[in-house]
Amino acid sequence: METLSIDIGGSHLKAACLDAEGRATSARVKIDTPNPAKPDAVLAGLDELRRTVGGNPTRCSVGFPGVIREGVVQTAVNLDPQWRGFDLAQALHQRWSLPVRVANDADMQGAAVVSGKGVELVITLGTGIGSALFVDGRIVPNLELGHAPFRKGETFEEQLGKAARKEVGNLRWNQRLEAAILHWRTVFNFDRLYLGGGMAKNIEFKLPLDVAVVDNEAGVLGGIKLWEEGAKLARATAE
Numbered sequence: 001m002e003t004l005s006i007d008i009g010g011s012h013l014k015a016a017c018l019d020a021e022g023r024a025t026s027a028r029v030k031i032d033t034p035n036p037a038k039p040d041a042v043l044a045g046l047d048e049l050r051r052t053v054g055g056n057p058t059r060c061s062v063g064f065p066g067v068i069r070e071g072v073v074q075t076a077v078n079l080d081p082q083w084r085g086f087d088l089a090q091a092l093h094q095r096w097s098l099p100v101r102v103a104n105d106a107d108m109q110g111a112a113v114v115s116g117k118g119v120e121l122v123i124t125l126g127t128g129i130g131s132a133l134f135v136d137g138r139i140v141p142n143l144e145l146g147h148a149p150f151r152k153g154e155t156f157e158e159q160l161g162k163a164a165r166k167e168v169g170n171l172r173w174n175q176r177l178e179a180a181i182l183h184w185r186t187v188f189n190f191d192r193l194y195l196g197g198g199m200a201k202n203i204e205f206k207l208p209l210d211v212a213v214v215d216n217e218a219g220v221l222g223g224i225k226l227w228e229e230g231a232k233l234a235r236a237t238a239e
């Protein structure tokens with residue numbers, strides 16, 4: 001059984017086919033997110049990805065950069081306002097005649113990297129700042145830390161997102177991230193913090209022992225987790 005796993009991001013759309021263990025059975029394909037990233041344009045991009053990935057998937061998982069309830073998009077800060085209320089699971093199900101599950105992108109990525117023990121926080125550093133919280137492997141869905149206030153009247157995403165790093169440079173971005181980790185430690189008392197996303201490679205300070213950088217590929221590899229019983233990631237289904 002193959003699963004087509006898709007990661008929709010503010011900058012890129014990525015996909016791969018996965019086997020039952022979550023290993024990629026195809027090339028991992030990446031294209032730019034269309035601009036403007038309205039639903040029709042993104043869906044056309046996903047058609048292209050699906051053709052390029054090939055294989056013979058019998059189901060599909062999608063990580064989406066916003067709050068997702070029952071397959072329906074609630075927020076999409078870094079894409080386009082047209083996404084609000086869009087039933088993505090249903091739209092892809094109708095388009096491709098495959099069972100489809102959709103979850104928040106950080107939730108999907110987090111599911112691929114946590115150990116299942118204790119309080120585990122996953123932060124993704126990309127165009128937006130994603131967050132996922134797990135307690136003994138069970139998720140608190142749709143945690144949106146990125147939009148919580150951080151410093152100087154700005155949110156974590158405004159201070160640490162891709163645009164902020166470009167604006168203030170890597171040194172200050174690193175200083176801000178170090179301060180943010182202290183903040184998250186105080187609030188969540190995590191046993192482990194994982195840092196993922198495309199910008200994690202820019203971290204230049206020594207991380208504490210309970211903080212680890214995880215492979216950005218986990219975004220797509222997490223796709224298999226949406227189909228596992230117990231993860232309760234995807235109350236988001238069109239089957």
Ligand code: BGC
Binds near residue numbers: 065075128144
């Ligand atoms: C969104 C989150 C998402 C994150 C990373 C934020 O702007 O609100 O839902 O996980 O970006 O894509």
